[in-house]
Amino acid sequence: MSKIIVQKFGGTSVGSEERIAAVAKIVKEASKNNPIVVVVSAMSGETNRLINLAKSFGDNPSKREFDALISTGEKVSAALLAMALHQIDVPAKSYSASQISMKTTDSYSKARILDVDGEKIQETLDAGIIPIITGFQGITESGDVTTLGRGGSDTTAVAIAAQMHAERCDIYTDVDGIYTTDPRVVPEAKKIDVITMEEMLEMAGQGAKVIQIRAVEFANKYKVPVRVLSSFESGNGTLISLEENNMENGLVSGIAFQKDQVKFTLHGVSDTPGMAYGILGPLSDANIEVDVIVQNVSINGKTDFTFTVSKEDESYALETIKSINTSLEYDDLLVDSNIAKVSLVGVGMRTHAGIASTAFKALSDSGINIQMISTSEIKITIVIDENATEEAVSSLHKAFELDK
Amino acid sequence: MSKIIVQKFGGTSVGSEERIAAVAKIVKEASKNNPIVVVVSAMSGETNRLINLAKSFGDNPSKREFDALISTGEKVSAALLAMALHQIDVPAKSYSASQISMKTTDSYSKARILDVDGEKIQETLDAGIIPIITGFQGITESGDVTTLGRGGSDTTAVAIAAQMHAERCDIYTDVDGIYTTDPRVVPEAKKIDVITMEEMLEMAGQGAKVIQIRAVEFANKYKVPVRVLSSFESGNGTLISLEENNMENGLVSGIAFQKDQVKFTLHGVSDTPGMAYGILGPLSDANIEVDVIVQNVSINGKTDFTFTVSKEDESYALETIKSINTSLEYDDLLVDSNIAKVSLVGVGMRTHAGIASTAFKALSDSGINIQMISTSEIKITIVIDENATEEAVSSLHKAFELDK
Numbered sequence: 137m138s139k140i141i142v143q144k145f146g147g148t149s150v151g152s153e154e155r156i157a158a159v160a161k162i163v164k165e166a167s168k169n170n171p172i173v174v175v176v177s178a179m180s181g182e183t184n185r186l187i188n189l190a191k192s193f194g195d196n197p198s199k200r201e202f203d204a205l206i207s208t209g210e211k212v213s214a215a216l217l218a219m220a221l222h223q224i225d226v227p228a229k230s231y232s233a234s235q236i237s238m239k240t241t242d243s244y245s246k247a248r249i250l251d252v253d254g255e256k257i258q259e260t261l262d263a264g265i266i267p268i269i270t271g272f273q274g275i276t277e278s279g280d281v282t283t284l285g286r287g288g289s290d291t292t293a294v295a296i297a298a299q300m301h302a303e304r305c306d307i308y309t310d311v312d313g314i315y316t317t318d319p320r321v322v323p324e325a326k327k328i329d330v331i332t333m334e335e336m337l338e339m340a341g342q343g344a345k346v347i348q349i350r351a352v353e354f355a356n357k358y359k360v361p362v363r364v365l366s367s368f369e370s371g372n373g374t375l376i377s378l379e380e381n382n383m384e385n386g387l388v389s390g391i392a393f394q395k396d397q398v399k400f401t402l403h404g405v406s407d408t409p410g411m412a413y414g415i416l417g418p419l420s421d422a423n424i425e426v427d428v429i430v431q432n433v434s435i436n437g438k439t440d441f442t443f444t445v446s447k448e449d450e451s452y453a454l455e456t457i458k459s460i461n462t463s464l465e466y467d468d469l470l471v472d473s474n475i476a477k478v479s480l481v482g483v484g485m486r487t488h489a490g491i492a493s494t495a496f497k498a499l500s501d502s503g504i505n506i507q508m509i510s511t512s513e514i515k516i517t518i519v520i521d522e523n524a525t526e527e528a529v530s531s532l533h534k535a536f537e538l539d540k
Numbered sequence: 541m542s543k544i545i546v547q548k549f550g551g552t553s554v555g556s557e558e559r560i561a562a563v564a565k566i567v568k569e570a571s572k573n574n575p576i577v578v579v580v581s582a583m584s585g586e587t588n589r590l591i592n593l594a595k596s597f598g599d600n601p602s603k604r605e606f607d608a609l610i611s612t613g614e615k616v617s618a619a620l621l622a623m624a625l626h627q628i629d630v631p632a633k634s635y636s637a638s639q640i641s642m643k644t645t646d647s648y649s650k651a652r653i654l655d656v657d658g659e660k661i662q663e664t665l666d667a668g669i670i671p672i673i674t675g676f677q678g679i680t681e682s683g684d685v686t687t688l689g690r691g692g693s694d695t696t697a698v699a700i701a702a703q704m705h706a707e708r709c710d711i712y713t714d715v716d717g718i719y720t721t722d723p724r725v726v727p728e729a730k731k732i733d734v735i736t737m738e739e740m741l742e743m744a745g746q747g748a749k750v751i752q753i754r755a756v757e758f759a760n761k762y763k764v765p766v767r768v769l770s771s772f773e774s775g776n777g778t779l780i781s782l783e784e785n786n787m788e789n790g791l792v793s794g795i796a797f798q799k800d801q802v803k804f805t806l807h808g809v810s811d812t813p814g815m816a817y818g819i820l821g822p823l824s825d826a827n828i829e830v831d832v833i834v835q836n837v838s839i840n841g842k843t844d845f846t847f848t849v850s851k852e853d854e855s856y857a858l859e860t861i862k863s864i865n866t867s868l869e870y871d872d873l874l875v876d877s878n879i880a881k882v883s884l885v886g887v888g889m890r891t892h893a894g895i896a897s898t899a900f901k902a903l904s905d906s907g908i909n910i911q912m913i914s915t916s917e918i919k920i921t922i923v924i925d926e927n928a929t930e931e932a933v934s935s936l937h938k939a940f941e942l943d944k
Contacts, residue, residue, distance in 0.1 A: 153596035186616065192557035193623035201626075204634050205619035208612040212590065215609035219597035222605075230608050234638055235683050279639050 139303035144293035147180035149367035160220035175293040178209025199244030210270035240274030247282035290351030298358035308367035313374035316538035317391040324539035387484035396447040404467030407434035498535035543707035548697030551584035553771035564624035579697040582613025603648030614674035644678030651686035691752030702762035712771040717778035720942035721795040728943035791888035800851040808871030811838035880929040902939035
């Protein structure tokens with residue numbers, strides 16, 4: 137018997153009655169070869185409509201009620217997709233998170249999946265019925281509804297694929313795969329056929345918005361192959377491979393970039409033990425995600441500590457830093473919101489030297505000044521002036537021959 | 541300790557963010573005197589929006605999926621009302637049918653309530669929190685979502701009031717009580733302060749759309765006093781009393797009427813045993829509700845059998861009758877869709893003769909022809925030409941001095 141494939145359809149893929157009917161056809165076709173389990177997001181626009189309703193009752197609504205409210209969106213699309221499948225003679229049943237006991241932690245709006253009842257799903261499949269499961273949501277031990285945070289439907293799909301020992305998890309979206317970089321910026325950008333999990337993790341974290349990073353981590357942990365493809369056009373998409381070494385790819389697999397970043401520099405901070413934690417601890421407590429962190433060598437016991445956060449966290453981060461002013465000594469706090477992050481990603485970097493210098497030469501040739509550099513095993517991230525983003529991405533794409 | 545009051549708010553009462561905020565104030569005020577349990581409908585328009593989405597996938601969507609779809613409306617309004625209460629410092633928690641184990645039969649779209657978990661509601665109240673419960677819906681033994689049919693939120697509220705041994709169930713709507721007849725037709729119509737359950741049952745069944753008839757039956761069975769009042773203006777509404785005899789009222793308490801009726805006459809049908817069942821059985825099997833039924837004495841073994849159904853069931857009823865043609869002999873099938881039903885309702889009728897003759901004289905004086913007459917202990921129903929409805933109601937209202 138062939139193994140299960142989990143198909144996940146995002147908001148734009150189920151964004152209208154017509155789109156839902158098109159998705160039903162994709163599911164029907166796939167169900168001829170494998171048992172199919174479907175996970176759906178809310179119709180695009182629906183979650184925002186619900187969030188706007190909540191905004192009438194204050195800026196800080198109860199998270200329990202907020203999750204109860206916005207989790208209705210996926211229930212709607214799951215029921216509609218089941219109806220669309222019935223219309224083309226495919227047996228299907230919608231299931232909410234509570235109906236398949238998708239248990240999560242009780243951190244509303246950012247809950248983490250703990251467990252899912254695979255038996256109910258298997259029973260449904262055994263009866264020749266396609267289960268359509270609401271993405272993005274779960275229930276706590278005591279039965280309250282939770283949500284997994286934006287993009288959480290990807291995680292739902294991968295978690296179910298892991299639980300059901302699925303052959304693969306197919307993430308359907310409105311793009312036809314992962315590109316070497318954003319084709320709107322570099323028209324020569326090429327679709328990548330196979331990318332490693334690690335590369336994908338680095339790409340996703342850097343703003344390649346095709347699939348949620350948590351879902352990739354989940355897939356990595358449970359060894360679920362994931363494919364990203366389009367529900368709008370046919371094609372094989374990009375396979376996120378479990379193979380450690382991807383012989384097909386070159387040194388650099390792709391270039392990710394992200395604007396809307398803010399750089400904080402604490403100038404002249406005392407370089408004492410615990411200084412970094414003294415800054416990052418309160419930010420973490422405030423749920424602010426710090427991205428690039430750079431600290432230079434100290435001179436006369438003082439150093440500069442620089443980090444970036446997403447622009448939406450700017451005022452909150454500033455407030456947090458100022459509130460720890462008393463216990464933290466520094467000369468100046470510099471905030472720069474005109475920056476962008478550009479990252480080269482590739483498993484090939486591990487074994488090849490000279491990638492950094494090629495990159496820096498390309499940027500230098502284009503007259504782009506590098507403000508920060510941060511490297512990991514398979515990634516080089518640089519922070520530059522926001523206005524130079526497109527030119528930097530373009531020149532790096534060319535330097536590493538990603539268009540070939 | 542004072543007893544629980546269940547408050548139910550209908551679709552127009554929670555029809556916008558502003559209305560929900562207004563409802564929160566009503567709940568807060570009432571919670572100062574009694575423990576309050578709230579039941580909500582979907583925001584007005586929401587259920588129709590969801591039904592329209594379903595219509596894209598055929599005229600006859602799976603009832604299981606249909607119920608899963610439209611039950612999301614009440615989840616939205618329950619969460620929003622909880623947020624609105626938080627905003628004015630009232631602790632509240634929304635609960636879906638599954639969260640309070642509102643068990644029903646598995647007849648989707650017209651499920652009947654079997655049981656509800658009063659303990660969870662009581663625990664919430666004991667913690668000083670107001671439970672906001674989704675009306676109109678339940679779950680089956682196996683956890684599928686069901687709905688109770690249009691207006692089912694009233695039934696939810698009364699069922700919870702019965703379970704919690706509530707002092708009263710207050711049904712908030714957009715009218716300020718039950719009137720002697722429709723004030724849009726007879727401007728002199730007066731609000732009734734107290735009406736008996738039996739009278740209310742007859743009024744509701746005849747098209748007084750203020751409260752769902754099943755809810756009144758439920759209230760009658762479990763002896764829950766129900767009050768109907770407005771969430772838009774203050775006032776005491778109409779109390780539906782448990783007292784058998786209502787001394788305050790006169791002979792006739794109110795006049796109900798209903799258009800959109802169709803009259804079927806089987807002319808010259810053989811008057812043999814089982815004839816009536818032979819006609820009504822198949823209609824009942826087809827879930828068509830037959831209203832007024834009249835059969836005249838037979839002449840030469842043949843009689844006329846007449847019944848009315850709602851206009852929306854017209855074609856379905858016609859089809860059903862024609863399909864039993866073979867086993868049922870009659871000369872003619874006459875269908876008249878230009879009729880209306882007018883009913884006089886009052887417990888006083890039991891003990892007072894002469895009400896029928898007063899009614900018939902009033903109609904005769906207005907030149908209105910009576911097509912059918914049907915009577916029960918506390919009701920006289922007549923079927924007339926649809927165009928004469930307003931004049932008939934007006935002249936009867938005056939004849940029984942309901943404006944005094």
